[in-house]
Amino acid sequence: MQLKRPLTFWYAGLMDQQQLTSLFEQVKSGAVDIESAVGRLRHMPFEDMGFAKVDHHRALRHGMPEVIFAMGKTPEQVAAIAQKLLDNSPNVLITRASPECAAFVAERLDCGEYFPASGAIRFWRDRSIRGVGTIAVVCAGTSDMPVAEEARVTAEVMGNSVIAIHDVGVAGIHRLMQSREKLTEARVIVVCAGMEGALPSVVGGLVSCPVIAVPTSVGYGASFHGLSALLGMLNSCSSNVSVVNIDNGFGAGYVASLINRK
Numbered sequence: 001m002q003l004k005r006p007l008t009f010w011y012a013g014l015m016d017q018q019q020l021t022s023l024f025e026q027v028k029s030g031a032v033d034i035e036s037a038v039g040r041l042r043h044m045p046f047e048d049m050g051f052a053k054v055d056h057h058r059a060l061r062h063g064m065p066e067v068i069f070a071m072g073k074t075p076e077q078v079a080a081i082a083q084k085l086l087d088n089s090p091n092v093l094i095t096r097a098s099p100e101c102a103a104f105v106a107e108r109l110d111c112g113e114y115f116p117a118s119g120a121i122r123f124w125r126d127r128s129i130r131g132v133g134t135i136a137v138v139c140a141g142t143s144d145m146p147v148a149e150e151a152r153v154t155a156e157v158m159g160n161s162v163i164a165i166h167d168v169g170v171a172g173i174h175r176l177m178q179s180r181e182k183l184t185e186a187r188v189i190v191v192c193a194g195m196e197g198a199l200p201s202v203v204g205g206l207v208s209c210p211v212i213a214v215p216t217s218v219g220y221g222a223s224f225h226g227l228s229a230l231l232g233m234l235n236s237c238s239s240n241v242s243v244v245n246i247d248n249g250f251g252a253g254y255v256a257s258l259i260n261r262k
Contacts, residue, residue, distance in 0.1 A: 023037055066085060067092075067093045067094070067095060067154075067250070067254075068081050068082060068085070068092070068093070068094040068095070069095055069096060070094050070095060070096050070097040070098070070101050070119070070121075071095075071096040073101075075100060075101040075103075075104035075105065076104070078094060078097065078101055078104075078105060079104055079105045079108045079109060082094060082105060082109055082121075082123070083108070083109060086109065086123060090123075090125040090126035091122070091123060091124055091125060091126055091157050091158075092122070092123040093120065093121070093122050093123075093153070093154060093157050093158075094120065094121040094122070095118075095119065095120055095150065095154075095250050096119045096120075097114070097119045097120070097121050098119065099116065102114040102116075102119075102121055105121055109123070111123055111125065115149055115150075115153055117145060117146040117149050118146045118147070118149040118150035118153065118249065119146075119150075120149070120150055120153045120154070122153055122156075122157045124156070124157050128159055129159055129160065129161055130158075130159035130160070130261060131155075131159055131160035131161060131187070131257065131260035131261055132187065132260060132261065132262075133161075133186065133187025133188070133260055134160075134161045134162070134163060134185060134186050134187060135155045135160050135161070135162045135163075135186060135187065135188045135189070135190065135253075135256045135257070135260055136162075136163050136164075136165060136182060136183055136186035136188075136189045136190070137151050137152045137155065137162060137163070137164050137165070137189075137190045137192070137253075138164075138165045138166075138168060138179075138183075138189060138190065138191045138192065138199070138203060139165075139166050139167065139168075139191075139192040139193070140167075140168065140169030140170070140191075140192065140193035140194065140195070140199040141167055141169050141193075141194065141195075141218065142166065142167050143194065143216075143218045144192045144193060144194055144216045144218055145166060146249075147192045147214055147216045147247050147248075147249040148164065148166070148190070148192040148214075148249060149249070150249030150250050150253065151190045151192065151214065151249035151250070151252045151253035151256070152164055152249075152253065153253070154249065154250050154252075154253030154254055154257070155190075155253040155254075155256055155257050155260075158253070158254070158257040159257070159261075160256070160257055160260055163182055163186070165179045165182065165183075168199070169193065169195075169199055170198045170199055170202055173202070176199075176202065176203070180206060183203060183206060183207050184206070184207055184208075186207070186209060187209055187259070187260050188209055188210050188211075188212065188256040188259045188260050189203060189207060189209060189210070189211045189212070189256075190211075190212045190214060190249075190252045190253065190256050191203050191211055191212070191213050191214065192214040192216055192249065192252075193213070193214070193215065193216060193229060193233075194215070194216040194217065194218025194219045194223065194226060194229050195218065195219045195220075195223060195228075195229060196219075196223075196228060196229065196232050197213070197215050197228065197229030197230065197231075197232035197233045198232060200213035200233050200236060200238070200241050200243075201232075201233075201236040201237060201238045201241060202238075203238075204236060204238025204239075204240050204241040205238050207240070208240070209240070210240055210242065210256075210259055211238065211240050211241045211242070212241075212242055212243075212244060212252045212255055212256055213233040213236065213241050213242065213243045213244070214243075214244055214247070214248060214249055214251075214252045215227075215229035215230040215232075215233055215243070215245075215246045215247075216229065216246065216247055217246055217247055225246070226246035226247060227246070229246070230243065230245075230246055
């Protein structure tokens with residue numbers, strides 16, 4: 001099957017494409033010689049740092065830049081990878097960073113924002129909105145807010161307009177009803193809930209857009225650190241609900257961003 005539009009259409013507006021286009025134009029005009037251009041492109045498709053292979057061109061393939069998962073990495077490794085990414089991209093997201101890691105990164109790199117609840121660090125230099133609608137991030141209880149924050153920060157740094165709705169769980173369903181208009185206006189909704197994980201089904205029954213359910217590890221003993229919520233969400237009777245892994249706010253924000261760009 002022949003595509004009606006070139007594949008790069010799907011990544012229009014991304015900084016990587018702009019940089020490549022600018023480089024090719026400079027070569028065409030003679031402002032940059034071929035040897036210099038090859039030097040700039042030598043890190044395609046990745047840059048080998050020994051302990052990490054940094055993917056500078058993931059945005060061209062996926063529509064989103066590479067994200068650093070800080071857990072299990074040393075602060076020095078996280079900072080080094082972030083520096084390499086920032087040399088090639090205006091925005092960088094780091095997830096699951098400890099306070100010690102965040103402090104180390106802040107000492108070496110400017111303009112980063114640290115979110116202690118979720119452990120996210122973001123460098124948000126290009127704040128262009130690329131999503132076609134609004135993403136709503138909803139959490140059932142205040143204890144679910146760290147996971148919801150990770151989803152919100154992820155969706156924002158990836159070019160979306162995001163609204164946050166907190167503490168509207170099913171134990172006080174009237175609180176959710178107060179935000180019904182905001183929910184119906186959203187193009188994608190991320191719902192984070194622990195305990196029995198009922199909230200995504202309720203939200204799914206109120207709206208026509210995709211609902212991404214995030215089970216959290218919040219709950220008493222029989223919740224099994226989020227497994228009960230996960231199973232409840234997987235068995236949702238609302239057909240527009242899909243589910244990501246336990247506490248995976250990042251995954252939910254990422255998928256919501258992909259949906260919101262189409």
